[in-house]
Amino acid sequence: xxxxxxxxxxxxxxxxxxxxxxxxxxxxxxxxxxxxxxxxxxxxxxxxxxxxxxxxxxxxxxxxxxxxxxxxxxxxxxxxxxxxxxxxxxxxxxxxxxxxxxxxxxxxxxxxxxxxxxxxxxxxxxxxxxxxxxxxxxxxxxxxxxxxxxxxxxxxxxxxxxxxxxxxxxxxxxxxxxxxxxxxxxxxxxxxxxxxxxxxxxxxxxxxxxxxxxxxxxxxxxxxxxxxxxxxxxxxxxxxxxxxxxxxxxxxxxxxxxxxxxxxxxxxxxxxxxxxxxxxxxxxxxxxxxxxxxxxxxxxxxxxxxxxxxxxxxxxxxxxxxxxxxxxxxxxxxxxxxxxxxxxxxxxxxxxx
Amino acid sequence: xxxxxxxxxxxxxxxxxxxxxxxxxxxxxxxxxxxxxxxxxxxxxxxxxxxxxxxxxxxxxxxxxxxxxxxxxxxxxxxxxxxxxxxxxxxxxxxxxxxxxxxxxxxxxxxxxxxxxxxxxxxxxxxxxxxxxxxxxxxxxxxxxxxxxxxxxxxxxxxxxxxxxxxxxxxxxxxxxxxxxxxxxxxxxxxxxxxxxxxxxxxxxxxxxxxxxxxxxxxxxxxxxxxxxxxxxxxxxxxxxxxxxxxxxxxxxxxxxxxxxxxxxxxxxxxxxxxxxxxxxxxxxxxxxxxxxxxxxxxxxxxxxxxxxxxxxxxxxxxxxxxxxxxxxxxxxxxxxxxxxxxxxxxxxxxxxxxxxxxxxxxxxxxxxxxxxxxxxxxxxxxxxxxxxxxxxxxxxxxxxxxxxxxx
Numbered sequence: 001x002x003x004x005x006x007x008x009x010x011x012x013x014x015x016x017x018x019x020x021x022x023x024x025x026x027x028x029x030x031x032x033x034x035x036x037x038x039x040x041x042x043x044x045x046x047x048x049x050x051x052x053x054x055x056x057x058x059x060x061x062x063x064x065x066x067x068x069x070x071x072x073x074x075x076x077x078x079x080x081x082x083x084x085x086x087x088x089x090x091x092x093x094x095x096x097x098x099x100x101x102x103x104x105x106x107x108x109x110x111x112x113x114x115x116x117x118x119x120x121x122x123x124x125x126x127x128x129x130x131x132x133x134x135x136x137x138x139x140x141x142x143x144x145x146x147x148x149x150x151x152x153x154x155x156x157x158x159x160x161x162x163x164x165x166x167x168x169x170x171x172x173x174x175x176x177x178x179x180x181x182x183x184x185x186x187x188x189x190x191x192x193x194x195x196x197x198x199x200x201x202x203x204x205x206x207x208x209x210x211x212x213x214x215x216x217x218x219x220x221x222x223x224x225x226x227x228x229x230x231x232x233x234x235x236x237x238x239x240x241x242x243x244x245x246x247x248x249x250x251x252x253x254x255x256x257x258x259x260x261x262x263x264x265x266x267x268x269x270x271x272x273x274x275x276x277x278x279x280x281x282x283x284x285x286x287x288x289x290x291x292x293x294x295x296x297x298x299x300x301x302x303x304x305x306x307x308x309x310x311x312x313x314x315x316x317x318x319x320x321x322x323x324x325x326x327x328x329x330x331x332x333x334x335x336x337x338x339x340x341x342x343x344x345x346x347x348x349x350x351x352x353x
Numbered sequence: 354x355x356x357x358x359x360x361x362x363x364x365x366x367x368x369x370x371x372x373x374x375x376x377x378x379x380x381x382x383x384x385x386x387x388x389x390x391x392x393x394x395x396x397x398x399x400x401x402x403x404x405x406x407x408x409x410x411x412x413x414x415x416x417x418x419x420x421x422x423x424x425x426x427x428x429x430x431x432x433x434x435x436x437x438x439x440x441x442x443x444x445x446x447x448x449x450x451x452x453x454x455x456x457x458x459x460x461x462x463x464x465x466x467x468x469x470x471x472x473x474x475x476x477x478x479x480x481x482x483x484x485x486x487x488x489x490x491x492x493x494x495x496x497x498x499x500x501x502x503x504x505x506x507x508x509x510x511x512x513x514x515x516x517x518x519x520x521x522x523x524x525x526x527x528x529x530x531x532x533x534x535x536x537x538x539x540x541x542x543x544x545x546x547x548x549x550x551x552x553x554x555x556x557x558x559x560x561x562x563x564x565x566x567x568x569x570x571x572x573x574x575x576x577x578x579x580x581x582x583x584x585x586x587x588x589x590x591x592x593x594x595x596x597x598x599x600x601x602x603x604x605x606x607x608x609x610x611x612x613x614x615x616x617x618x619x620x621x622x623x624x625x626x627x628x629x630x631x632x633x634x635x636x637x638x639x640x641x642x643x644x645x646x647x648x649x650x651x652x653x654x655x656x657x658x659x660x661x662x663x664x665x666x667x668x669x670x671x672x673x674x675x676x677x678x679x680x681x682x683x684x685x686x687x688x689x690x691x692x693x694x695x696x697x698x699x700x701x702x703x704x705x706x707x708x709x710x711x712x713x714x715x716x717x718x719x720x721x722x723x724x725x726x727x728x729x730x731x732x733x734x735x736x737x738x739x740x741x742x743x744x745x746x747x748x749x750x751x752x753x754x755x756x757x758x759x760x761x
Contacts, residue, residue, distance in 0.1 A: 073530060134734035139463055139530070143680060144730040151722030155394065276534045283531070317557075319546035326535040326542075333527035333535075 042184045044304050049192070050262055052293075052300030053199045054079065054271075057254030058278025059285065059292035060206050065124075065247040067210065067223045067287060068240050069345045070131055073142035075251045076275025077149030078123045082255030084153040086116025087266040090163045090259075109167055113195070113256050120252015121245045123149075128244035132237050135349050146275075154268050166264035167193035193261040195253060202250060207289040219243060223343030226350040236350050251275065273326075280329040287343060295332065302328050380685065382738050383731035384699065391724040392419040395716055421714035429709025430702035435589030436709075441597050442663060444701030446471070446672070448600035449655035450679035451686060451693040452607050453511075453648045457529075458688045459611060460644035461624035466518060466533025467652040468676025469540035470511035474653025476544055477510030478503045479660045479667040480562060482575025492578075499578035504599075504657050511653015512646045514540060519645025523638035529645070537676070548572060548667070564666070571668045581662035594662035601694065603651065608690040620644055652676065678704075681729045700725070 058075045065072035090112040093102050102108060123145060130141040170193065173186035210216040218239055221229040226236045254274070259266050281299055285291025302325040306318070399415025400408055430440045450467045457464035464470075487499035518532040548570040551559030559565060564573040586592040611617040623630040623640045631637050659671050682700050686692030703725070707718040731738050738744070 130730065130734055134736050136730075136733040140684060140729065140733045143684075144726055144733065147677070147681065147722060147726035147729065151719050151724075151726055154719030155717045155723055156398075157717075157719075273534060273538055276531060280531045280535070283528070317546050317549070319542040319549065322542040322545070323539050326538040330521065330527065330532050330535045330539075333531055334521050334525040 042187050044301075045188050046191075047304030048297065048300040049188075049196060050300070051303035052296045053196050053257050054254035054262075054274050055278050055281055055299050056199055056203060056293050056296035057250050057257065058275050059282040059296055060202055060289060061124075061247045061249075061251035061254070062279050062282035063206065063210070063285075063287055063289055063292060064219075064243045064250065065127075066282070066346050067343055068219045068243040069223045069226060069343060069348070069350065070128070070240055070244060071138040071142065071347045072127065072244075072247060073139060073276070073279060074123070074127050074145030075142075075254075075278050076271050076273065077142075077146035078120045078127075078248050078251035079255035079258070079275050080146075080149040080153055080269070080271045081123055082116035082120040082252030083259045083270060084149075084156070084255075084266055085119040086112045086252075086256035087163065087259035088156075088161070089115040091158075091161045094163055105165070105168070109194075109260060112260055113253070116256035116260075117249045117252040120255060121249040124244040124246070124248020124251070125241065127248070128241045131349065132240055138347055138349075150269060153266075157266065157268055161266070163260075163264055167195065167261040170194055170197060195257040195261045198253065199257075202253070203289050203293045210289065220343070222350075223345055226345055230350075230352065237352065240350075251278075254278070277325065277329055280333055283342070284332045286341070299325055299328065378744060379735050379738050380696075380732055382742055382744075383728050386731055386738065386741070387724045387727035388423070390727055391720050392423070394720060394723065395419040395422055395714075418714050418716060422710050422716040422720070425710040425713030426703065426706035428713075429706035431706075432709075433589075434587035435591060436705065438585065438587050438589070438593045439591045439705040440698070440702045441593055442591055442701075443704045444698045445594075445596040445600050445662070446655040446658045446675055447678060447682050447697035447700050447704075448597075448604060448694055449658060450652050450675055451682035451697045452604060452690060453515075453652035453655065454679045454683035455686060455688040455690065455693050456607055456611075456651060457644055457648040458683060459624050460620045460640060461627060462519075462522070462641065462644055462648070463530050464515070464533055464645070464648050464652075465530055465680065466515065466536050466676070467648075467655070467679045468672075468674075469533070469537035470514040470649040470652035471656035471672050471676045471679075472537075472540050472544055473514045474507035474511035474656030475660045475667050475672055476547060476562065476572070476656075477653070478507030478579075478657035479572045479575060481506040482579035482661060483573040483666070486576055487578050496578045496580075496582070499576065500581060500661060503575070503579045503661055504654065507657025507660070508650040508653045511656060512650040515645040515647075515649020515652065516642065519642040519649075522645070523641040544667075544669075545570065548669070562667075569668075572666045574666045575661065579661060580665055581658070594658075596658040596662045599654075600658070600697075603654065604690040604694050607651075611690070616640075616643070652679070655679075678725070681725050684729055685732055 058079060061075050061078065062072055090108060092098060093108040093111060102111065127138075127141050127145055130136040130144065131138045136144075169191045171190045173183065173191045175182040175186035178186075210219065218229065218234050221232075222234065222236050222239055230236050255271065258270060258274075263270075277299060278296070281295035282292050284295035284298075285293070306321045306324060396412065396415035396419055399418055400411045402411060406414070429436055431437055450471055453467045453470065454464050481503040482499075485499070485502065487495045487502070489495045489498060514536060515533075518527075518529045518536055521527040521532050522529045545560075547560045547562040549557075549560035550563055550566075550568055550570050551557055553567070559567075560570075562572050564571055581594040581596050583592045583594055584598075609617075611621065619630065619635045620640055620643075622633070622635060623637050623644075627637050630640075655675065656672055659675075660667050664671050678700055682696045683693060685696035685699070686694070703721050707721050710716060710721075711718045
């Protein structure tokens with residue numbers, strides 16, 4: 001364990017600020033609920049969580065990549081490719097030609113998720129290959145991935161391809177019989193698909209792995225000072241390749257969430273900037289998984305508000321509410337919640353001597 | 354007071370014609386390889402398609418389809434005077450937006466926001482085009498004044514949209530990669546509101562710039578005085594407007610600014626090393642903001658070209674993707690204004706030919722996007738091309754854009 005106490009304290013301060021913001025928003029939401037009824041509060045919270053999952057996973061993707069010194073603006077493309085591949089595997093396995101053993105819903109959906117995640121990971125490796133082996137500027141490499149994903153998914157997109165449903169809730173609401181508060185809590189906590197729970201697991205795992213394991217120490221060392229890490233016998237490039245693979249996997253998980261859990265269909269360009277927002281959220285969380293997750297929640301809430309504000313009967317053109325998440329991201333980035341310090345060596349190629 | 358003399362001026366290197374041609378080898382091979390891989394995709398699509406035919410038959414059909422696709426592409430882009438005009442009209446905004454990205458790159462800024470700046474520029478130029486009537490007695494004078502005003506309005510709109518991320522970068526350190534993307538989305542929403550057709554059933558009035566016809570989100574048509582004059586009008590739908598020459602002039606002006614002015618020197622110095630620039634007394638903040646303002650103005654001009662030269666109003670999707678193509682155009686052109694002209698022409702041709710390609714061969718036009726991505730990849734990863742084609746030489750200096758996320 002490294003004893004970077006000062007940085008840990010600073011990181012915690014951001015996380016705490018974010019948490020306070022979120023709690024404040026939730027309190028406002030609940031107060032408003034008095035006027036509009038608890039069903040809408042549940043709808044807003046559920047929509048917030050739906051908006052949070054892909055952003056949080058994208059941010060984890062960014063953290064894994066950037067903590068090991070590689071800028072990843074290709075998250076958007078990784079998500080989109082995975083969303084498409086996961087969706088198409090589901091379509092393929094749903095068709096009558098597929099082996100019967102694979103057609104059963106849980107098998108089919110889990111294979112679809114795995115396929116999407118793997119494609120994300122492979123795209124991560126492509127990013128690593130371009131930026132490490134071929135020394136392509138990491139921003140250009142990310143742009144290549146984003147454009148490639150947009151083109152490939154558009155080209156291979158089959159109009160009219162449909163899947164047989166989406167990921168069902170892992171546990172459905174055990175308080176179905178109860179009225180009132182317990183029912184609402186059940187709807188919020190239990191009535192979720194697999195990827196949502198995986199997201200929580202991933203955030204916790206990344207946090208522990210990054211700050212409590214040798215791998216995490218090495219990753220952070222490489223991101224801050226690869227020369228020193230190299231001197232101590234760490235294989236910098238191998239670690240970067242591994243991290244970029246997992247980084248892609250996480251973006252992939254965020255992507256399959258969109259097609260397999262959130263909406264159940266694929267549309268061209270459906271990631272719609274989420275990969276970039278994930279980057280903003282990562283910066284907001286100061287490259288700390290918990291801070292980023294908090295930021296993602298904040299963003300998810302802003303997105304949810306856009307869809308749900310009509311219920312509150314507020315006379316604002318919906319396009320202005322539509323701007324809210326993006327304005328929020330700009331405000332966050334402009335450092336009004338504290339200045340962020342990126343890993344020192346991020347974006348610079350490392351040459352082994 | 355000590356005199357500081359900056360000796361370094363723009364390096365004027367004597368490069369032979371042969372040397373210049375050699376520099377084109379890698380980009381040309383990159384384009385060739387990308388097209389080749391695109392064809393492989395088309396053939397593979399045919400091989401794995403579910404037609405019931407044998408793989409051999411599908412393979413032959415795939416090769417034929419790929420052939421039809423690329424001959425359609427070439428025909429649509431250069432086949433006749435109408436095709437060539439279409440190519441040049443598509444090239445025009447790409448030169449402007451490519452310059453917008455390339456100019457920012459020279460100053461060390463990655464302007465992903467050309468799309469938003471361009472869209473705002475389209476709308477502001479349309480607004481001056483339809484809201485103001487210019488009648489100075491003389492029709493020629495009226496047109497000159499009106500077109501100029503509308504064009505300036507487009508540049509102003511784009512400049513404003515570029516200035517905000519520039520100011521944020523300079524004064525808060527907010528990274529322009531993210532803020533310009535966010536401003537793309539904000540622009541989309543803002544324009545959606547400005548042009549909203551309204552929802553009479555729910556009592557929601559149309560947006561302030563909507564033409565009031567009730568269903569379509571678009572502005573009214575601009576006055577004829579605001580239209581860019583047509584230079585050449587072949588049979589067919591597309592006419593060549595003055596914009597192409599404005600774009601060429603803009604490229605030359607940007608080239609001169611970059612290589613012959615103090616500002617251009619300072620800008621390039623900030624782009625190469627902001628820290629060193631600051632120590633040599635350059636105001637990095639000022640250069641950053643100015644760079645983004647000029648980049649935004651160029652992107653705004655790209656948007657104005659579409660409004661004043663092609664659509665004669667702002668319609669949604671008239672500039673879809675132009676700002677993103679601009680990034681590839683700039684990088685492919687080596688961030689050099691002359692290179693931008695050439696790569697804009699290549700992209701304009703691909704864009705102009707894509708409709709014919711899809712019509713002739715049934716190949717989805719998105720294959721063009723794949724090819725463009727591959728071109729960018731091969732140009733950036735020169736080593737791949739050099740290895741595959743056994744070209745000797747160390748290659749040019751690598752592009753350096755990633756400067757981390759911190760304050761400059």
